[in-house]
Amino acid sequence: LSPREQFYYARELYYHKEFEEAEKVLTGFLAADDGWSENKIDGCRHLAYCYLAQGKEKQALAAYFYSFRYDLPRAETCCEIGHLFLDRGELQQAVFWYKQALSTRRQDSLGAFVLPDCYDYLPSIQLCVCYDRLGNRALAEEYNERAGRYKPQDAAYLQNKAYFAALKQKQIDENAPAE
Numbered sequence: 001l002s003p004r005e006q007f008y009y010a011r012e013l014y015y016h017k018e019f020e021e022a023e024k025v026l027t028g029f030l031a032a033d034d035g036w037s038e039n040k041i042d043g044c045r046h047l048a049y050c051y052l053a054q055g056k057e058k059q060a061l062a063a064y065f066y067s068f069r070y071d072l073p074r075a076e077t078c079c080e081i082g083h084l085f086l087d088r089g090e091l092q093q094a095v096f097w098y099k100q101a102l103s104t105r106r107q108d109s110l111g112a113f114v115l116p117d118c119y120d121y122l123p124s125i126q127l128c129v130c131y132d133r134l135g136n137r138a139l140a141e142e143y144n145e146r147a148g149r150y151k152p153q154d155a156a157y158l159q160n161k162a163y164f165a166a167l168k169q170k171q172i173d174e175n176a177p178a179e
Contacts, residue, residue: 003035007043019050026050030066037070038112044070045077052084060084075101075118082126095130098123121150128160137167 001009006029013022026047030040044067051060064081067074082097101123108114115122124147131140144160151157 003029003032004039006032007035007039010043011046014046014050017053019053023047023050023054038110040070041067041074041077042113045080048080057084057088073100073104074112075104075106075123076113076115078104079115079118079122079126082123086126086130091130091134095127095134098127098130102127117150121147121154124150125154125156125160137164140164 006025010022010025010029013019013025026043029035029043030047035043044063047066048060048063051057051063061081061084064077064084067077078097078101082094082101085091085094085097101118102120104119106114106116106119124143127143128140128147131137131143141160141164144157144164147154148157148161
């Protein structure tokens with residue numbers, strides 16, 4: 001198979017839950033010197049997904065980082081790394097990677113698979129979660145409002161908005177003088 005065919009074949013294997021076989025094909029594809037760099041970057045993410053499906057978290061993280069060998073980090077990869085750290089409860093690391101995603105410039109002209117939400121909405125809503133868990137309600141609410149600017153009707157944004165309003169009301173009620 002050509003490098004491009006290997007890449008798409010490996011993705012099909014992944015989507016059909018043939019994780020070990022997809023891992024082998026992707027590893028071979030990434031080891032070869034030829035192939036389009038955008039496919040290599042996406043191949044690293046799919047290799048990480050295969051590793052995660054097999055419970056190989058350390059290898060998944062290494063696969064995400066391996067994508068940086070081909071070009072500057074993409075927001076899609078930064079969000080995946082942030083998600084991995086958030087799931088592990090490593091909130092400061094998650095914050096770092098979500099902020100990195102927000103600072104990454106979207107480059108549609110490269111022809112890569114672009115997930116637009118990874119450049120604005122997703123890292124914003126996830127930073128809201130991180131900061132809330134870290135106890136910094138002001139920053140959490142700030143990032144929720146930022147997420148709302150991107151998707152004002154999104155259920156997660158609206159639910160968070162109600163959550164913060166309820167917290168403020170509770171604080172007002174607790175500080176009200178007794179009658």
